Amino acid sequence: MKLNINTRTLVVVLAIALLLLPFLTDALLGRGWVRIVDFAMLYIMLALGLNIVVGYAGLLDLGYIAFFAVGAYCYALTGSPHLAQAFPMVFPDGVHLSFWIVLPLAALLAGGFGVLLGAPTLRLRGDYLAIVTLGFGEIIRIFLNNLNAPVNLTNGPQGISRIDPVSIANVSLNTTQNILGIAFPSVHLYFYLFLAFTALVVFVSQRLERSRIGRAWMAIREDEIAASAMGINTRNLKLLAFAMGAMFGGASGALFAGFQGFVSPESFSLMESIMVLCMVVLGGMGNIAGVILGGMLLALLPEVLRHSVVPLQQALFGKTLVDPESLRMLLFGTALIVMMLYRPAGMLPSRVRRRELGDGETASEASVYDATH
């Protein structure tokens, strides 16, 4: 009972802190940081989506950013003057659909691509699956890069700009809004939008995890042959995992396009897929809180470095010896090695992972159990 009250208090405190976060960040660190936090939220959404594929169903996906790209380009094409310029006969005024239509559309389109990727890879596992998904991610990026000829669908490497900002109930999130006498700048409004969607993604993940579907995914992860012998249709459930993960990726892609107002293929490189995977793995595969923590740290750390390394070196040595970008990779690599050595299951490991790697209480408990029985 005591624990219950504590949990509830914690949730309330956390909710208030999250609601105040953009204002606090703005006041303490400046407007630019609110934008950085917004991007971190997008990464968290992506990481949670990938967690369904990798963490629950155990399918190693190295091309996840492709679904983000599909969602982003879906929003970008329907919400920019590009189609009107490229195909004036078909779309004289462009498409410009409501946000509430484009978002599900982007999610569904990405989900379709998820199935497209899943179908031919059903028999693959582990390393082989990783290589094929990696190739898939690159194919999507290369398509986006080159589909400016013969018909200019994606505008190639220049990308698509002048994308409509997200607008909800005729309120554009791109301008400062006054609500109850408080001024909400654009980045704050996007923060709340992303917060709401992240909460939704967390809710969906949690519900799925503790359901018949989630159990079937875990069974496939543990032993695919035994799972199918128990009557689990592994084909359908793997496709479902790919599709669900891809839908989250697509939805975050759409939000990204609306937020940034500009998309180009270089935002969807292999490195991005690897970063999202690292968020999942470092944070704790299969554990929602861990994935959120991983996403937050890996999205914010480069920015912290960017803002602190140069001034620090200037103050110490009077010149910049190491640029933040190379320091970032150095620290990132070190962090990966240290994590694999000391916390192989991630910072906040999932129940299952914790058991698997047999560290901490569960293992000692179990060995006591074995000794006494």
Added chain:
Amino acid sequence: MPHTEDILLNVSRIGKHFGGLSALNDVSLHIGRGEIYGLIGPNGAGKTTLFNIITGLYQPSAGEFHFNGAHYQAGKPHVLAQAGIARTFQNIRLFANLTALENVMIGRHVRTRAGVFGALFRNRSTRSEEHAITERARELLHYVGISKPAQTLAKHLSYGEQRRLEIARALATDPLLLALDEPAAGMNATETESLKMLLQTIRSSGITVLLIEHDVKLIMGLCDRVAVLDYGRKIAEGVPENVRKDPAVIAAYLGGGDE
């Protein structure tokens, strides 16, 4: 040959070769409803291969089988599980990092329906289904005699209990035919004896049992009928007493002839 309706599994002229190696050759047998049917034979006789064919893991190279009056395409184990064949594995294949309870709950998958929408909205029917799954899984753990807490990880159970957990997981699929691949392998005499009692209880609840076993004593004391495989061929079939006296069986299995 008994009446067609009494036959649960009818295997006709099944053959299987892996490349040049012929693992099964023209094997036919039928298992009647409510029987405990034993399949014995020396190592490499093709028992597990036959087993993998009727549970859908392997595609037979020749022949076909009918289960519960219907013909099934091989290569889809989940379809056969749906049809009512549940199996255990020779080298235990539990979901090692899930709890004993979760293992059995996963067995209920095929008899339950909640999909993504049920999972997301947790409507009344999903909640009651989840409740029923948990209840049934607990019952089955008790039924097979696992006394450790339901939250114990499968991999932390003792060897004998892991074998029992596999049986519980298979029973959770509400099978018509329970197919056990060497369930007594590695068990001591006491464990084997209690396994025997468990199998008799299962049979008396109306489930047909197919048993691959090395332990001849267990087979002889338990099975209604026995088939003997040797080098991929069925060399004998019948009630245990007759099979035991069959000269071909003695030569092939009980150590005569060329040994």
